[in-house]
Amino acid sequence: MTVESTAARKPRRSSKRTGSSAGKAVADPQLVQLLTPEGQRVEHPDYDVDLTPEELRGLYRDMVLTRRFDAEATALQRQGELGLWASLLGQEAAQIGSGRALRDDDYVFPTYREHGVAWCRGVDPTNLLGMFRGVNHGGWDPNSNNFHLYTIVIGSQTLHATGYAMGVAKDGADSAVIAYFGDGASSQGDVAESFTFSAVYNAPVVFFCQNNQWAISEPTERQTRVPLYQRAQGYGFPGVRVDGNDVLACLAVTRSALERARRGEGPTLVEAFTYRMGAHTTSDDPTKYRADEEREAWEAKDPILRLKTYLENEGHADEAFFASLEEESETLGKRVREAVRAMPDPDRMAIFENIYADGHALVDEERAQFAAYQASFADGEGK
């Protein structure tokens, strides 16, 4: 795993024709790739994975089901069942690849789009929907799956991950911590501070940046003048750019970074070079700021299609597998739809719950006032 400085980069464009499209980044030798967009298995000098056909089918299944879940959530938002949804469409390989590299005792600090990582952690996907439906602000127990709550303030969680990793090191444990964030978050001071802290304390944390090219309407060029993975060099730890649409490469690179953290060698920055196929959230309108050609170029690099091609070409999966997965997808979609519609509104007294662990006199007073006010309507009901 090496970090190349900007100055050391040599023009390679003459030997690898990149064309004019923005969608040819796979030709970049700095991009770790094990599976081409055409579904061809390729080698990389530093990274490899050796997976059984069953494991390969497992990754495919994870990506398909995650995409199906995401599509269902998007539809539920359109139907008014969710107030908002942040789609991961296009980022399945980055999330499943990195998520499947984790051990159970590793700890994950996500942003608010890591539905695929949550899937890998065994978090019931319906748990992710409560905050988007407006019944809570998170709600799951982070310690039951070692998957922290979604964090909406951009980049904040990278510091929590770093502190948690400092604690892991203090405990003498050999687990690792992974922090997810995006290219937009890389501009935040908290991300810079987390790089500083993790480097000086040699914390066992992997920073997994999903560079999906757009921070709402701002392109990556508005966040940085150098490739993001190269930022790590200035902090004194390795950075690596991986094809974020290649689930095998994401798995290999993340696994290697986690192992490095476990060995006590400190943080790594992984930049998963990927693309957000949909909108930032359902409130966004990407047609106002980006060209259709760009999306089309990235569609050709779809993470699911390329693994499917590979599975088919290698004879690792048959028609029955794909048919059964299709059925499983529909069952998942139905379950998610029903679960969301059945989700009860919280009890109104929940406003006053869990603000403090040890209680607070003002909260007690206002809770009592609110209860009395609500009770004052009881007599008039039904008349």
Added chain:
Amino acid sequence: MTVQKLPIAKAINESLRKAMETDPKVLIMGEDVGKLGGVFRVTDGLQKDFGEGRVIDTPLAESGIVGTAIGLALRGYRPVVEIQFDGFVFPAYDQIVTQLAKMHARALGKIKLPVVIRIPYGGGIGAVEHHSESPEALFAHVPGLKVVSPSNASDAYWMMQQAIQSDDPVIYFEPKRRYWDKSDVDTDAIPGPLHKARTVVAGSDLTLVAYGPMVKVCVEAAAAAAEEGKSIEVLDLRSMSPIDFDAVQASVEKTGRLVVVHEAPVFYGAGAEIAARISERSFYHLEAPVLRVGGYHAPYPPARLEEEYLPGLDRVLDAVDRSLAY
């Protein structure tokens, strides 16, 4: 002998030492807290005795200090964080307000955030800009945080013990100009509740409410007023979130008059909250409107002007006279 006469800074130091001895999960973090012992020497000697793994000198990044403390708390540690001066807490304000204060609720109570943030605050030491501010109202306004400030060494000692033991985040404001004031500390005592106000001087004509650095000024004002035959009660609030309104109410219903004193700007300050609540609770007991003495709606001034800005004995007595004139 368990009673010692200690300055506030030393009382906090002893309290931190006791907490670290009692609970191996207690950590101290901050800028210069290690070898130097903090710019006010509050953590003096602790790194020598507990090591760099428990008394952690941090990079100069306040958001990073609080953000990593949150992560350590999630891992089961109890970090006590030092922000070097009041005006430098703002880079960490986002982490405190959007993360530390809300994470327990966000998790429906499944996780706890036992983080103490120590902030030396207030003026009167002739410092440069950003070293003399009183931002307590900004924190007290935020649900999920608890905000306290001791005014004497005994409280400094015991309130720190209680803050560290609390499963909630506590912002612990230290009155830096009182760091060297000495008083008795009984380290074997059984302390009262963290958020209970304390009657410092009993009186019957008017109630002065203060906390932190202003308690001493109010005690002096009560003594000066006593020479003129006025009986002033002084209440040390000790906690700004929650506020012990029952104690304030009981005192006001005895005296009929209330003046609230703090260094922070009066506008939207703790005094405004207390005046409003007491007007609601004790309207028919009040002989005069609740008056407030505090800082102006102006940036904390250069040191040569701070005595004009800070509530001193004369400004407090002037408010006492105005209240009694009703």
